[in-house]
Amino acid sequence: MNRFYKDVTLAEAEGGFHVLLDGKPVKTPGRNALRLPTRRLAEAVAAEWHVQGEEVVATSMPLLRLSNTVIDGVAVNRADVVTAILRFGENDLLCYRAHQPLELANRQAEGWDPMLAWARQRLGARLHVAQGLTHRDQPPEALAALREVMEGYDAWTLAGLHVIASITGSLVLGLAVVEGHATGPHAFALSRIDEAYQIEKWGQDAEAEQRAANLARDMDRAVELIAAVR
Known part of the structure; x- marks a missing residue:
């Protein structure tokens, strides 16, 4: 899909951190909040969003995909x-x-x-x-x-x-x-x-x-x- 955001930031949340795209928190495919338990992981996932070019390639964001799996499945x-x-x-x-x-x-x-x-x-x-x-x-x-x-x-x-x-x-x-x-x-x-x-x-x-x-x-x-x- 085309890149639909400009800025990638972090925000503290209860029990962890949210990744924000143009100020809006990212959600999982299951429509759950992508709440990441540590700043280190949140920064790594944010970096995956940040380096995307004109096209957002899901397969190039393995930590995001793993995080989605944890929240929606595990x-x-x-x-x-x-x-x-x-x-x-x-x-x-x-x-x-x-x-x-x-x-x-x-x-x-x-x-x-x-x-x-x-x-x-x-x-x-x-x-x-x-x-x-x-x-x-x-x-x-x-x-x-x-x-x-x-x-x-x-x-x-x-x-x-x-x-x-x-x-x-x-x-x-x-x-x-x-x-x-x-x-x-x-x-x-x-x-x-x-x-x-x-x-x-x-x-x-x-x-x-x-x-x-x-x-x-x-x-x-x-x-x-x-x-x-x-």
């Missing part, structure tokens, strides 16, 4: 969101290992075992590891521990965690980022050990490389959202 469906994220723990990438080739299996163990040890020691979640892709049920007490951690998060952090877990295929990696045990780039690299191995053996595909870059960018924005609400 905040009003919190329990369902926690359950959806927990599924990434039920089928966590880190728990499914290659048997062969041995080099790949060793890389997985080197990268993933420390993360599972952290989840066991710090989160109280002892997850089982299996070889191959056949599903293995995780202990109910481990999943309960992961759920308990997530239930302590606000809606904004849950939204960021959902993005990270979706991209990496791992709730453990997502929680490691949220809890400060891993950086976003490190978690992303760990989630792509298999892909990195295949690239070494067979070379890079331009289309796959672009998909990976897009995923890395989306993950960076999720990490930025989590940091901005703290």
Whole structure:
């Protein structure tokens, strides 16, 4: 759509900040007030509006889109969101290992075992590891521990965690980022050990490389959202 505003400003509101376009507060697609919990996040969202040219491109405003998702979706469906994220723990990438080739299996163990040890020691979640892709049920007490951690998060952090877990295929990696045990780039690299191995053996595909870059960018924005609400 065409740019319909000139000035982008902020205004304090009860419980946070509003982004104003020509003095009018921005609303979400659900017609809710876009009330952002911290100045840092409000400034980041305002910057996305400010840099738009003659055309407003929604896909170039990832923090705004995430914020809309939080307000219209996560905040009003919190329990369902926690359950959806927990599924990434039920089928966590880190728990499914290659048997062969041995080099790949060793890389997985080197990268993933420390993360599972952290989840066991710090989160109280002892997850089982299996070889191959056949599903293995995780202990109910481990999943309960992961759920308990997530239930302590606000809606904004849950939204960021959902993005990270979706991209990496791992709730453990997502929680490691949220809890400060891993950086976003490190978690992303760990989630792509298999892909990195295949690239070494067979070379890079331009289309796959672009998909990976897009995923890395989306993950960076999720990490930025989590940091901005703290």
